[in-house]
Amino acid sequence: MTVTAGKKREKLDRLAELAARDDEQGVSLWKEAFRRLRRNPAAIVGAVILTLFVLVAVIGPFLVPHPPEAQLWKGEVRLGDFPGPRAENWFGTDQLGRDEFSRMIVGARQTLLVGVVSTLIGLAIGSLIGGVAGAAAGLGGRWGRAVDNVLMRFIDMLLAMPSLLLAISIAALLGAGLTTVMIAVGVVSVPVFARLLRGSMIAQSNSDYVLAATSLGVKKPKIALTHVVPNSLAPVIVQATLTLATAIIEAAALSFLGLGNNDASIPEWGVMLADAQSYLDSAPRLAVLPALAIIVTALGFTLxxxxxxEALDPKLRK
Structure with missing residues (x-):
């Protein structure tokens, strides 16, 4: 029994030593955030939803049972009466006799494409404007503050307009189309990224490492690019994930209003939802299926x- 107690004591001492070593070495911000994400049920649910969505969008179109544009069952469609779910059509057919299941799977790729591209557009332009404004305001002196004021007044003009109204205006000017939807939704998200990166860079510009680099004679543009910007990107990356959910919803709204893809043969959830409005009484599933897909996907990105x-917020660490 004494031997067993000695082994337990030795094991506990070893664990304490390892814990102390970990505390001495420290853990990086991203590694600690990843550890917290693995313990967060909401993060796990969101990651599972997004993984399934991406797999369906990337692999699904190669495995669909029927071509999404083929009107194979058009002869069975009768004045608002469409074949419902059955063995050859798991989700039934639409008003033109096309397989609804195949169209939902292929539509996931178009929805993912619109969401990712529009978010990247907003991230690139917003980060460029916010990065220049943040560097000018935090490190640029008198002329830098003037540049920051000009850029931020432009961002304030974009923020003054409701996001959906701004997206509709841009789409109406450029004409309906999938590329137009990407540009319109991307422009709407520019002010969010710009102000977020600017604020983060201004906060970082007062840090000790910036003062140390300045005292060593490092030029301010180099400090901004190599030190301030990398340390300011964490909230921007998080915002990009949240913006993906908003982009999918706004793209669906533009498609619903008839400003989306002109090619009706290419399925997209927003277009499918718009086409189903005339058949809500006879076939509500045509609207319910794409609406549920949009909601669940946006929920995954949001979670x-x-x-x-929360994982990257130092105030919420325990």
Whole structure:
């Protein structure tokens, strides 16, 4: 019994030594955030939803049972009466006799494409404007503050307009189309990224490492690019995840208003939802299926984005 107690004591001492070693070495911000994400149920649920969505969008179109544009069952469609779910059509057919299941799977790729590209557009332009404004305001002196004021007044003009109204205006000017939807939704998200990166860079510009680099004679543009910007990107990356959810919803709204893809043969959830409005009484599933897909996908991005924000927030660490 004494031997067993000695082994337990030795094991506990070893664990304490390892814990002390870990505390001495420290853990990076991203590694600690990843550890917290693995313990967050909301993050796990969001990651599972997004993984399934991406797999369906990337692999699904190669495995669909029927071509999404083929009107194979058009002869069975009768004045608002469409074949419902059955063995050859798991989700039934639409008003033109096309397989609804195949169209939902292929539509996931178009929805993912619109969401990712529009978010990247907003992230690139917003980060460029916010990075220049943040560097000018935090490190640029008198002329830097003037540049920051000009850029931020432009961002304030974009923020003054409701996001959906701004997206509709841009789409109406450029004409309906999938590329137009990407540009319109991307422009709407520019002010969010710009102000977020600017604020983060201004906060970082007062840090000790910036003062140390300045005292060593490092030029301010180099400090901004190599030190301030990398340390300011965490909240921007989190916001990009949340913006993906918003982009999918806004793209669906533009498609619903008839400003989306002109090619009706290419399925997209927003277009499918708009086409189903005339058949809500006879075939409500045509509207319910794409609406549920949009809601669940946006929920996945939102859950993961909020979990990432909490994991990276130093005030919420325990």
């Amino acid at each position: 993961l984005g909020e979990a990432m924000r």
